[in-house]
Each structure stands twice: as C-alpha cells, then as structure tokens.
Amino acid sequence: MIVGFIGLGTMGRNAALNIRRAGFEMVVYDIRPQSMDALTAVGALPATSPADVLERSDVVVTMVFGPREIEQVVRGENGFLTISCAGKYWVDMTTSSPKLMRALAAEFQAKGGGPVDAPVTGSVDAAIRGDMTMFVGGTDADVEAVRPVIEAMGELRRVGPYGNGYVAKLVNNQLWKIHAAAIGEAMVTAKLAGLEPEVWWRVMKGGAADSFVLQHDVPSIFAGHYDPSFPIALCLKDLGLIEELMTETGTRNELTRATHDRFKLAGERYGLSAGEMTVCKVIEDDANVALRVAGDWLAPWDVVHAADSKAGVR
Incomplete structure (x- = not known):
C-alpha cells in the first residue's frame, strides 16, 4: 500500500513521519516545498500537486488548515476530482465544516473513491509520539481498508458514518x-x-x-x-x-x-x-x-x- 500525505505543517509532518516509520511507501505534497524535506529525507517521494499524490497512491491522507484549503485540494485546478478516483481511499484529518466535507466526500465517492473522515484531537506531542486520537467516520469497508494507516498515527475511535468525525x-x-x-x-x-x-x-x-x-x-x-x-x-x-x-x-x-x-x-x-x-x-x-x-x-x-x-x- 502506497500512502500519500498532503499538508505537512506542525501536526501533519509528524503524523506523516509515523506513517513512514510504520514501513509504508509514501508520496507527499505541501504548497511550501521546503515542508516536504523532513519526509523526503526518510525516503518519501515529493509530488507536484494533490492530483499527482492521488494518482501515485492507494490511500491519501490530508491535513490542511481549514475548509478553503481542503476544498482546493479536492475541487481545485489540480485537485482530486480532475483525475480518476476509482479504487482510491481518502482519509481527511482537517478540522472543517461537516456540511462542506459531506459534499466533497459525495463527489469523491461518485468518482469511485472511498472517503473517510478522521479529524484528530491532541497536541503536537501526540503527533510526534504517534498516539493521537482520531474521530473516524465512514463505511465499515472503507474504514477497515485504511485502518493500518490510521493506526500508524494513533488511536481510531469510530463515530459512525462519514461526516460524524468532523x-x-x-x-x-x-x-x-x-x-x-x-x-x-x-x-x-x-x-x-x-x-x-x-x-x-x-x-x-x-x-x-x-x-x-x-x-x-x-x-x-x-x-x-x-x-x-x-x-x-x-x-x-x-x-x-x-x-x-x-x-x-x-x-x-x-x-x-x-x-x-x-x-x-x-x-x-x-x-x-x-x-x-x-x-x-x-x-x-x-x-x-x-x-x-x-x-x-x-x-x-x-x-x-x-x-x-x-x-x-x-
């Protein structure tokens, strides 16, 4: 399983490092190219856009600032929806609007993808240690497919269907x-x-x-x-x-x-x-x-x- 990660800020960088420590091959992207350095230094491959990450990965994890940024990742000029999503899984850890995210997930799902929401609670020390708590929503099949990736970052707590995590x-x-x-x-x-x-x-x-x-x-x-x-x-x-x-x-x-x-x-x-x-x-x-x-x-x-x-x- 190849894991993509988009959004390598304070929390995202450390969460991504724990996925890499778990042995997954990785493709990473951030709008600030220097933010990818910590991951490429341990073997992750850099990407040029969200669409590039999705195309080269089986599961993509996103952790960006908020609604505007995650909408750009999905609907933007080089976003997920510009390519096929068939057979891909998207795990979003952004703190965002449930209404917006349910709409984005439906669009991703309509193109053949499996969306899972997994916003995190805890501080940067939890991200570093790999024991963040994640509120996880989605179908049972989709959640089980991405469980190893989520558990590489911390504790999975099921909250029901997609959107409930937000x-x-x-x-x-x-x-x-x-x-x-x-x-x-x-x-x-x-x-x-x-x-x-x-x-x-x-x-x-x-x-x-x-x-x-x-x-x-x-x-x-x-x-x-x-x-x-x-x-x-x-x-x-x-x-x-x-x-x-x-x-x-x-x-x-x-x-x-x-x-x-x-x-x-x-x-x-x-x-x-x-x-x-x-x-x-x-x-x-x-x-x-x-x-x-x-x-x-x-x-x-x-x-x-x-x-x-x-x-x-x-």
Missing part, C-alpha cells in the same frame, strides 16, 4: 476552548485570593475540574510561551466553524460566543501567531498578575518519538 472534532474543540478560556479566570482569581498557581494546579488535577486542557496546557502558562504550536489563528478558525454548526442546528451558544470573543481579544492583543493559551494572558495582564512558575516545563514540540529517543536523536 462533528465530534468540533464539539470536542468547543469544550476545549471554553475550558482554556475559563482556566485563565480561575487561575488569576486563585492567585489574587492567596492560592499560588502551582499549588492550584496540583490540587485541581484529579478533581471535578480536571481535563486534558488543565493537565496538558497549564504548564505552557507557567513557562510563559502559551504553546505557539497551536496558534490563535487556528483557534479562531475552529471557533468560527463551531458557531456555524451551532447556527445550523439552532443550538444556544452564549458560552461559545463569549469564548470566541475572548480568543478574538487575545488575537488582537498578541497576534494571530501567539499560542492558544494567550487567551489566559488576557486575564493575567488585565489583573496585572503573572502566572509564571519556575521549573523544567517540557514544551510539547520538544517531545521525542520513542524510536528517535532510543537512537539518541533530538
């Missing part, structure tokens, strides 16, 4: 972003009331307020870098998609909208490339409080894959 990812990120914004308010309140940040963090873990965000992301506040591996630009894209989905379903969204506004403010103050947890820095700065804690806080992007660790690679 829904699961959006509501997952909805809770993640709301909690991220709330953590800043809780931490600053605790410190102003006499409870130091490190003590607060230690006693919150394992209790009713615990979450992945609290466990994984608070150290980026302590370190003061706020995790730029997931920038505010991506947070705002996701929150826009979440609000779009809630509008489509007619769901009340006061908490989500307030969170979106807080992230917009963080982007205005600190820039769209600032780390996701700068949503908490807004509260720090307004209260004239610093939540720095001395310590050796391992940054997510400094995590090393087990195979590289054994080989002494950094």
